[in-house]
Amino acid sequence: MKGRTWNMFEVKLLQELYGIVPTNVLCTLLNRSKSSIYSKAHRLGLSDPKNKGRKFKFINIIVYDIYFNPYLCKF
Helix, strand or coil: CCCCCCCHHHHHHHHHHECCECHHHHHHHHCCCHHHHHHHHHHCCCCCCCCCCCCHHHHHHHHHHHHHCCCCCCC
């Protein structure tokens, strides 16, 4: 079953945050299921780095701003 198409913003965000930000946060941020996140990450050749979570505190602030600030998400 084919779902919603990934747009350029979503792909870029996944590439930047995958393995750094927990998957459940990415699911909320991108409004996608875990399987969708994992599948797209696999197709893009992304993998979880061993130091998962190393940048989470800093990235958490950025993700919060992107997700909750309507001016940053207008295209």
